[in-house]
Amino acid sequence: MSADTRLEELGVSGLGKVDEPTFSGLAERHRRELHVHCYRMLGSFEDAEDTVQETLLRAWRRRETFQGRSTFRAWLYRIATNACLDLLAKCRPEPAAGGEVLWLQPYPDRLLDELPAADTDDPETVALARETIELAYVAAVQHLAPRPRAVLILRDVLGWPARDVAELLGDSVNSVNSALQRARAGLREHLPAERQDWTGGEQDSGTRELVRRYTEASVATDIAGIATLLRDDVRCSMPPTPGLHVGRDAVVDDWIESGFEGMEHLRAVHTRVNRQPAIAFYHRREPAGAYLPLTIDVLRITGGAITEIVTFHDDRFPGLGLPDHLAADDMQSDME
Template sequence: MSETMRRDVDEPAFSGLAERHRRELHVHCYRMLGSFEDAEDTVQETFLRAWRRRETFEGRSTFRAWLYRIATNACLDLLAKVRPEPATGGEVPWLQPYPDRLLDELPADDADEPETVAVARETIELAYLVAVQHLAPRPRAVLILRDVLGWPAKDVAELLGDSVNSVNSALQRARAGMREHLPAERQDWAGGSGDAGTRDLVRRFTDASVATDVPALAAMLRADVRFAMPPTPGLHLGRDAVVADWLRDGFAEMTGLRGLPTAVNRQPAVAFYHRREPGGAYLPLTLDVLRITGGAITELTTFHADRFAGLGLPERLPADGAE
């Protein structure tokens, strides 16, 4: 089927054409919403709307661009219902991680398809997601469409039913808001989990966590480290505050931990499992996602065990000595 839509197209043919773009649309909705699950629901809503409005596709843009228009509006509609106000205070309670194994499904950049998502690290890492969630919904959409997808201002204006001048003004405000919330050393972030220095730090972090060695862990944290545990409220700023929180929660007395290295949002992460009974299996506990700068942990985001299944992590690790 060509990129123009025939009036008599059947649902299986339409679904086949739309499914080619599912992963990139999901990532787009994830950037807009900050929630993996909300993005899933919004992509389904996008496909439903697209099927119902298929006759409105006239081929003036690519089919992909048409889907992005529908997806963006579906995100804005959802935000208007459930989160009309942006995040505040550096916290995003609805933030959820995105597994690297699914990001690997994204298509390669294609010069013939300007709407193709080229996932750069800085637009999928958690710090970017947190910053963008502090923008109001429409400026957020403008920023993502213009700076991530590379859409011309006139196309964004048409999508939002606004003027080019208004779009350009919203983009400038959005960029200023991002600068306010993004880490100052953004260009100095370490590489992904394949970087040798990062692998070593993650190994040491895992070993110290399993041993509940708080002093060793503290030595890996930069003095201005940030710690959050969405959806649990509370943003801890600084090494002393993070260590005090660990001690208050009794982390130093915890035993029976095991760590499994993984990667989410193009960042190194460790899934921790806890053995609750002697000789028993290790069950999901938390997922720690690290941002590393200059050989130190500058941001630690901990997610609850309910994220394990969606990330494709094992539901349990065998007991010591078991197969």
């Protein structure tokens, strides 16, 4: 049975007659893509997880409303979008402001790899799927009001027709088209003008070398060395801690004021989140006698320079599948 099974292909007269294990089996096939959809809408991995759970619960309770006019997958996306809008109305009635998204959380690549393979080899489509999960895009979307945000994601990311979006939101096609234009304009205000400047870039040899140099300089707490790798207009933030620093001098000054310079006993592990390079740093702690989680730096690299660093706290380590400690006597390289 395909992932886009229609009601008439289920071999039953309606979802209302499907038992819970069968229904769960059908719905679970779409869990990861629904989670990514909710993550784009909400910016928070944890909120997306809760919203997917709510989506599947609503779908089970409302299974008799599925009439087969659309695919089962599209029906789930409708429920998920409304669940996101409900959460935003309750918990975040106002979008992000000032360039900061304090609720932003990373999304591990190992889970993104679970997404269904694209049914096209079109380079533009493949690039769109990657770019719209990168932190720069997810953060920019959070500055849009909830309904225009939903319109943008449904139309530009998922490729839904305007009439389907209008039906979901209870609006006219003209209203949806107008909202889409406003959302695109709002998105451009929070992304660099050039597309290549807001994407993290491919994992090529130049990017890997820059990540290696950044890692080595960070472990050595060589701020001057790190500064040579930053673009003049680099941005640095650390959600959920308030504070957005823009420009090399401002970023370096913040590091110095925070006491990073001279910190000793650091080690690093490379990973990837949101299709971007990331470095997890560990700090030697006593009396534990081990290196314990410190922070995770996610890098946006453009034209051979680091253009953005988003740093996350140690509470993100478990969700990214990172070790909870590094043994003090383990001398193997963690930067391979």
